[in-house]
Amino acid sequence: MHSNGLFLKDVAGFLGLYYTGLAIMNAIAAIVFWQKTKQPGWAAVWSVFSVVMLVLASLALAGTAELVPSLPMSARKLVNTLSGPVLYTLGTTALLTVLFIFRKFFVQPMVAWTILNGMLLVMGLSMADENFSSIVMKADNVPIVGLVFLLAFFTWLATSQAVVNDERIKQGLPPMEKLADEKVLVWPDLVYTELICMVAVSAFLLLWAIFLQAPLEEPASSVKTPNPSKAPWYFLGLQEMLVYFDPWYAGVVLPSLVVFGLMALPYLDFNKKGNGYYSIEERKFSYLVYQFGFFELWITLIILGTFLRGPNWNFFGPFEYWSPYKVEVLNNFDLPQMFWVTLLDRPLPVASAGSSGLVQAGTILLREAPGLVLMGIYLVVLPPLLAVTIFRKFYAQMGFIRYMVMSNLMLLMLTLPLKMILRWTVNLKYIVSIPEISLNF
């Protein structure tokens, strides 16, 4: 796509409004900081930022494509070259880890406000890129952009309350929620809140419906396969897992396990603390497991699957054109291949033609022995081993059955990141591969 000039004229009006909105937002914030929280220094900072946004808005609306504020080409190229599934996954992991460890710093209102403005500014500048905005502005993808900002906001909201509560609990004080203990009447205090919420949601939905048309493509045709063919956005995390696993596991077994694991959660979490208020310190283990599953294995995969996977499910940088001709070399090997051929320098065990079923099954088992032994160690030996080492306290409190369910669910959850790492490091395709019964793992 090189029709940049025309595209920029189309998007300029939107960006003008967008930056104007940012300017107004920060002007209001500046007034609040000045009058309400008495922070004139910060008020000045956000006033200046607001003016800068106004300048960007006028540049966008100037009517000349060259003036529309955008990221420099070199920066976009750099991002495209650097980005890939490995860096994306490691990067988001590192980012979430840093946010978690230094949460006391990041929840401060001024820090959070700075980050929000940073996100919105980068978003605006990126929108001036044709490839970026063609994917982000796709009608059905807009909710995911909303989801990212909503999740950031609500995680901040929850974490800032948890940080306060954790500090209070350390000092022997009850959590903040305990302070608003007096009872109020539901009419009017709750029913009016509900009414206002309903009005607000209706207004929001109406505006969304008026300004963004629902997508309608060409009539369905079972002979014209679009490239890429994607599931609805909320299932794209599962579709992304298909890179690493066969459909039986990524599309059937793992989702079932997710549902089962979520249902089992209240029966596995034996920690009585942290019931009815925000806290992290009191329930760090369950908190980290949930956040890992939700953010790492669900949300980031959805974002990856929606915005960064193009034709043939190849990875594309955020500013890269989705060319259907991009070729990615796949050079992956199965574990038996690695073990028998590469390591032992022998051919794969093959049963001679016409041998009995038993011999054939035995040969398959021999061929797959390395993978089967590894899986056996992982799922059968590891849980008891963990029970007497790092999970000793858990085992003592949970009992055999609950402990086994929990440890197996966790180990199965970890199969995804482990398979990712094995794919990236040693090009492993399957640990066990028995095409004779369509079983590849």
Next chain:
Amino acid sequence: MAIGEIIRTSQIWKSIFRHPMPLDRRNRIVVMLTNFFLHLHPVSIKKQGIALSFTWCMGGVTFFLFLVETVTGVLLMFYYRPTLEWAYNDILALRDVTSLGILRELHRWGAHAMVITTWLHMYRVFLTGSYKPPREFNWVIGVILLLLTLLLSFTGYLLPWDQLAIWAITVGSNMARATPILGYEGPGQQLLTIGGIDMITDGSDARFGLLGARFVGEETLNRFYVLHCIAIPLAAALLLAIHFWRVRKDGGISGPL
């Protein structure tokens, strides 16, 4: 007498509302107990339990969106016929011919929003540890409702019958082909044979059950339409009722003891 007073003391008004206007403390309590729509609520609640910073209001918003989807969905059913001949053209007409043509937009964006608010509601319930005793089972019902929300969205995705629709459903439902033992490309399906005849074929496996055919076609459209408009909403409505009832029975909204 002021006009408002006349209305409020009329026989019709008093026959509809079983209580006077909730203007004083007594009647604010009475209204919660005697009004059908309000009796879902308790009469009084801890201040903490209605703080937006605590609740995020996401469960309520999700339910409201469910109602929006029901109303817009019924209206859409007036216009839409789930057949290969009409499905796409009806959606096209809905956009180009119908006045105030944002009905489908309201329905579609409401559906996306509902998926998101369900996740956020669940996220809040997790972060406040509200699934802990005595609320374990209500969390389980919530997980089923989450699943139903996704299935509602998924089955609705097919109905416009455009390229986006059938290929998204094709990609999604192809997974069922790989169901262990019950999918004809799934591991172990070779094991289900009787007298050398394969029981699991592309005409009898899990995917066929889902689609009603070997590929996404008219049978699928009909099947998804019925699931989307009748079966799943009914199931969801029942579970919603239990979900709300359990909130009350399990001690109301959670809070520190």
